[in-house]
Amino acid sequence: MKELLLTTDTSSSKIHIGEKQLQYLRTYIDPSKYDSVFCVVDSSVFNIYGPIIEEGLTSPSGSYDLNIVQFESKESNKTFVNLETLLDKVSDCSCSKSTLFVAIGGGIVCDMTGLLAGLWYRGCDVMYVPTTLLAMVDASVGGKCGVDFKGHKNQIGLIVQPNQVVIDPVMLGTLPAEVFRDGCAEIIKHACLADVDLFEQLKRKPLTTSEYPETFVTYQLNHEEVLIDVHACSYTYDELEELITQNIEIKASFVQADEFDRGVRAALNYGHTIGHAFEAATDMQVSHGEAVAQGIVFANEYGKSHVFTDPDFAEDTRKLLVAHGLLINENKFNVYRKRHRILKTSLVDDINSHLSHDKKKSGNEINFVFVRKPGEYYIEKIDLDFLKRKVRAKF
Ligand SMILES: NC(=O)c1ccc[n+]([C@@H]2O[C@H](COP(=O)([O-])OP(=O)(O)OC[C@H]3O[C@@H](n4cnc5c(N)ncnc54)[C@H](O)[C@@H]3O)[C@@H](O)[C@H]2O)c1
Ligand SMILES: [Zn+2]
Numbered sequence: 001m002k003e004l005l006l007t008t009d010t011s012s013s014k015i016h017i018g019e020k021q022l023q024y025l026r027t028y029i030d031p032s033k034y035d036s037v038f039c040v041v042d043s044s045v046f047n048i049y050g051p052i053i054e055e056g057l058t059s060p061s062g063s064y065d066l067n068i069v070q071f072e073s074k075e076s077n078k079t080f081v082n083l084e085t086l087l088d089k090v091s092d093c094s095c096s097k098s099t100l101f102v103a104i105g106g107g108i109v110c111d112m113t114g115l116l117a118g119l120w121y122r123g124c125d126v127m128y129v130p131t132t133l134l135a136m137v138d139a140s141v142g143g144k145c146g147v148d149f150k151g152h153k154n155q156i157g158l159i160v161q162p163n164q165v166v167i168d169p170v171m172l173g174t175l176p177a178e179v180f181r182d183g184c185a186e187i188i189k190h191a192c193l194a195d196v197d198l199f200e201q202l203k204r205k206p207l208t209t210s211e212y213p214e215t216f217v218t219y220q221l222n223h224e225e226v227l228i229d230v231h232a233c234s235y236t237y238d239e240l241e242e243l244i245t246q247n248i249e250i251k252a253s254f255v256q257a258d259e260f261d262r263g264v265r266a267a268l269n270y271g272h273t274i275g276h277a278f279e280a281a282t283d284m285q286v287s288h289g290e291a292v293a294q295g296i297v298f299a300n301e302y303g304k305s306h307v308f309t310d311p312d313f314a315e316d317t318r319k320l321l322v323a324h325g326l327l328i329n330e331n332k333f334n335v336y337r338k339r340h341r342i343l344k345t346s347l348v349d350d351i352n353s354h355l356s357h358d359k360k361k362s363g364n365e366i367n368f369v370f371v372r373k374p375g376e377y378y379i380e381k382i383d384l385d386f387l388k389r390k391v392r393a394k395f
Contacts, residue, residue: 002245006141006252008259011161015141015252017245019237021168022049025056025102028127028166031063034100038090040113042105043070045131048174053104064100067093073108075284078148080156086116097121106132106179107139111154114145118158127164131171133183134288137190137247140165142255142265152357153276159260169240177232181208182289184324187243189270189292190250192317196374198246203316206323207243208232266360267377270369271296273358274351274391281350286328293326302390303370307380313373348395352388 001018016028029037037057046053046068057066069089071077090099101124103113110128117126130140146157172180184207191199233240251268258265275295279288286294297318303309321327360367361384368382 013161015165017167023052023056034064035098036065037100038095039068039102042073042109046070078108101126104129107135110140111145118160125163128162129166136167138186141251180232185289185292190247192371193377194250199374274298277351277354280354289326290328293321307370310373
């Protein structure tokens with residue numbers, strides 16, 4: 001069991017990382033503070049873990065009411081309209097200022113529930129229980145929450161820290177391999193930005209493998225073992241817990257230095273400027289992790305000619321992305337393009353048009369993150385037209 005404290009000028013978040021904590025969630029709820037719990041849970045997660053979640057959240061003394069609503073996690077559901085539907089349910093359940101909101105799911109459920117809690121009575125307490133690798137090491141840390149609006153990602157939102165984050169890495173045991181891989185992209189990003197030892201460790205021992213050894217334990221429910229055994233991770237439970245902790249510490253260091261994203265927090269955008277544009281241009285057919293991998297390779301290639309990105313670092317990173325199955329090869333890319341009738345010219349045009357709408361641009365310039373070698377990053381304002389010409393040359 002690991003405990004971290006993320007402290008900013010405005011608040012502090014307690015982060016607990018431990019095996020099978022899902023069944024003990026009630027122990028993180030102070031019954032003297034809350035009259036009810038409103039939990040939003042990913043419906044696929046509920047299908048697998050429903051009874052454990054219900055048991056885990058129920059107050060033994062009946063001191064608070066428990067309401068659980070399921071939410072289908074797909075990006076197209078992360079909307080203001082669905083937020084309003086959830087607000088209706090919050091109102092129907094007579095939630096008060098003393099309601100604790102709980103999110104159990106990936107980044108989509110955490111983002112929506114964070115905003116729900118942030119708006120209800122101008123802000124209630126919220127606990128995140130992230131269930132994807134990406135949400136454990138990234139989305140649940142740092143307080144950004146929001147919904148997409150008129151086709152633009154996360155356009156309406158808040159930065160408000162969760163009171164607690166409870167991470168149960170055992171839940172990764174049921175994550176589809178491709179969703180697990182998306183989380184690996186953020187871990188590689190963290191290693192590039194801030195941790196040479198982690199970078200070397202991932203080179204020696206990638207997080208995914210084609211063979212999936214059984215390293216996970218089972219849950220205990222009403223004195224019976226519940227078997228959950230399919231996963232895509234090549235680390236043992238202890239190694240994974242340590243890795244998640246390290247990655248939270250890296251993300252937290254950027255958040256603590258710049259909670260409201262006006263300076264160094266922008267470094268976390270490494271690989272994401274092109275990544276987001278690429279993801280959107282392929283109609284989300286490439287996953288977030290695959291798109292970020294393209295973005296990282298692009299930034300490193302550009303960096304080699306511009307800010308002295310170390311060619312050995314660029315090559316090692318490319319190999320790391322390949323080892324984690326994140327760098328889609330020409331064949332796979334062509335399959336996507338054929339399936340979706342994306343012609344070469346239109347893909348480039350689409351990437352560039354999405355770049356023009358990037359919410360991080362100011363005027364005709366955009367902050368672009370380069371890494372020279374692990375732990376040494378560099379943020380520079382780049383002329384958008386220049387960047388678009390680079391995109392045209394690459395894709
Ligand atoms: N707030 C932030 O700082 C931040 C950072 C990064 C990403 N995000 C947001 O996070 C979202 C992506 O989140 P995500 O990658 O976690 O995906 P997600 O929430 O869409 O979940 C991915 C899939 O995994 C399933 N799933 C989740 N946990 C599972 C489990 N334990 N077992 C089996 N299936 C499970 C879900 O049902 C879903 O189908 C995006 O909307 C993105 O904008 C937010
Ligand atoms: Zn990302």
